[in-house]
Amino acid sequence: MKSLDIHSNIHDYKVFFHENLDFIGKLVEQSNRIFVMDRNIYNLYARYFERIDLNDIFLLDATEENKTLKSVEQIYAFLATKDSKRNTTLVSIGGGITQDITGFATSTVYRGIRWIFIPTTFLSQADSCIGSKTSLNFENYKNIIGGFYPPHEIYVAPEFLNTLSEKDYYSGIGEVIKFALLKEEPRKNYSELIEKIDNLKQRKNILNTIHETMEIKSAYIKIDEFDTGKRNLFNYGHCFGHALENSSHYEVPHGIAVTIGMIYANIVSLGRGLVSRHIFDLLNNDLLLPSVFMKLEATCFDFDILLNSMKNDKKRVGANLTIIIPSSDNIEAIKVDDLSEGEFGRCLDLLLDTLGLKS
Numbered sequence: 134m135k136s137l138d139i140h141s142n143i144h145d146y147k148v149f150f151h152e153n154l155d156f157i158g159k160l161v162e163q164s165n166r167i168f169v170m171d172r173n174i175y176n177l178y179a180r181y182f183e184r185i186d187l188n189d190i191f192l193l194d195a196t197e198e199n200k201t202l203k204s205v206e207q208i209y210a211f212l213a214t215k216d217s218k219r220n221t222t223l224v225s226i227g228g229g230i231t232q233d234i235t236g237f238a239t240s241t242v243y244r245g246i247r248w249i250f251i252p253t254t255f256l257s258q259a260d261s262c263i264g265s266k267t268s269l270n271f272e273n274y275k276n277i278i279g280g281f282y283p284p285h286e287i288y289v290a291p292e293f294l295n296t297l298s299e300k301d302y303y304s305g306i307g308e309v310i311k312f313a314l315l316k317e318e319p320r321k322n323y324s325e326l327i328e329k330i331d332n333l334k335q336r337k338n339i340l341n342t343i344h345e346t347m348e349i350k351s352a353y354i355k356i357d358e359f360d361t362g363k364r365n366l367f368n369y370g371h372c373f374g375h376a377l378e379n380s381s382h383y384e385v386p387h388g389i390a391v392t393i394g395m396i397y398a399n400i401v402s403l404g405r406g407l408v409s410r411h412i413f414d415l416l417n418n419d420l421l422l423p424s425v426f427m428k429l430e431a432t433c434f435d436f437d438i439l440l441n442s443m444k445n446d447k448k449r450v451g452a453n454l455t456i457i458i459p460s461s462d463n464i465e466a467i468k469v470d471d472l473s474e475g476e477f478g479r480c481l482d483l484l485l486d487t488l489g490l491k492s
């Protein structure tokens with residue numbers, strides 16, 4: 134069994150990789166543990182949870198609308214009824230939504246309790262489970278409340294992905310592509326990456342790919358856990374991607390929005406003469422466009438909502454918009470703060486054209 138040690142300024146932790154779900158039995162036997170689970174996971178994998186007293190399970194409906202302080206308060210109320218207090222271990226099982234809610238709850242109740250996380254989506258296994266971020270939505274604002282608190286242990290089992298929808302699976306592929314493109318190496322071998330992603334689409338080599346993606350991410354976290362500099366570059370694809378999530382009312386899942394956001398960032402970069410037409414076309418045709426997977430509607434791209442979301446980006450510093458773009462054919466992402474509304478609109482037109490959505 135593989136494992137990976139992650140260094141954190143809050144507490145170091147370990148990721149365990151499992152070929153099957155037998156490890157759940159051991160977690161059930163631990164003392165003073167309670168479970169918070171995505172309701173879908175509980176229903177799909179009920180036989181693994183048969184030995185847990187129903188009073189020790191809190192079920193969550195994993196929707197963006199529920200990723201709020203209200204759900205956190207319900208978990209506080211659930212925890213308050215238990216005899217164990219600061220010595221409680223909370224085991225949460227689900228995707229990024231379950232992670233964000235339980236990460237916030239465990240970091241604040243009794244000033245921090247032990248937290249074991251079992252990610253069940255491709256995105257949460259390959260990306261979000263490490264990195265310490267906890268985020269909640271507030272009113273219509275996504276992820277504006279939160280902090281930093283990593284789980285104490287993480288158990289990754291790709292077997293969960295057998296029941297994941299194709300759309301959510303492709304959402305994970307988007308983040309895997311992003312990290313592979315951000316990986317610092319002298320020259321990118323795009324054909325190797327294209328082959329790796331083709332394999333993933335056939336559900337091959339998932340565990341190794343998750344491991345490799347985490348290694349890339351953990352190298353950045355080591356330098357900038359609290360996202361004050363280098364970690365910003367993870368936002369390649371995210372500036373426009375978050376705007377698209379908003380504009381599509383979350384019809385486009387996070388990782389697919391990131392894939393489209395990378396195409397958008399590359400358009401900005403092409404327009405500025407930073408990336409060559411050859412690499413731009415190669416990335417679009419062989420990697421990014423085939424990974425969008427879902428059928429998109431032009432109505433998902435509402436100019437005003439997109440522009441407003443970009444204006445509300447936490448990273449924005451001045452009058453213009455902020456975006457992470459490739460600085461060369463080797464990607465080498467950089468943050469630029471001078472995207473004007475005019476350039477934003479021209480690049481949006483080109484994006485719609487690239488996606489075949491131009492009327």
Ligand SMILES: NC(=O)c1ccc[n+]([C@@H]2O[C@H](COP(=O)([O-])OP(=O)(O)OC[C@H]3O[C@@H](n4cnc5c(N)ncnc54)[C@H](O)[C@@H]3O)[C@@H](O)[C@H]2O)c1
Pocket residue numbers: 171172173174177195197200227228229230231232233253254255256257260261262263264265266267268276293294295296297298301304386387
């Ligand atoms: N904290 C971070 O660092 C971080 C990073 C990236 C994204 N996020 C957040 O993660 C959220 C998205 O998370 P996500 O994409 O992992 O998924 P999710 O938690 O939104 O779940 C997506 C859907 O899949 C279902 N599901 C989960 N696992 C399943 C399985 N194994 N089989 C069948 N169905 C399953 C869920 O019930 C839900 O309906 C967003 O809110 C995003 O903001 C957080």
Ligand SMILES: [Zn+2]
Pocket residue numbers: 308371387391
């Ligand atoms: Zn992301």
